[in-house]
Amino acid sequence: MITSGTQSVGTTAVAIDGTASSPSVIKIRNNDSTKTLYVGGPNITTANGLPIDKLTTLEFLLPAGEQMFMISTENGHTVSWLRIVQ
Helix, strand or coil, rough: CEEEEEEECCCEEEEECCCCCCCCCCCCCCECCCCEEEECCCCCCCCCEECCCCCCCCEEEEEECCCCEEECCCCCCCEEEEEEEC
């Protein structure tokens, strides 16, 4: 199954598409041309998250039962994602 969406991210961590019920590949695109997006676990901050540079897409393998989170340095940060369940 393939699902996709667009989310607005701000200075509070938000989950990306809920918890994975099966192993999946998730692609995350930072749609913003000026801000860096940060991804990681539930305790993510801009200091400890993995940065995704502006206008960049990264791919992650997400184990079943896990969830990814994202955060930005500013509100109104637009992010797109695509999940492919294995």
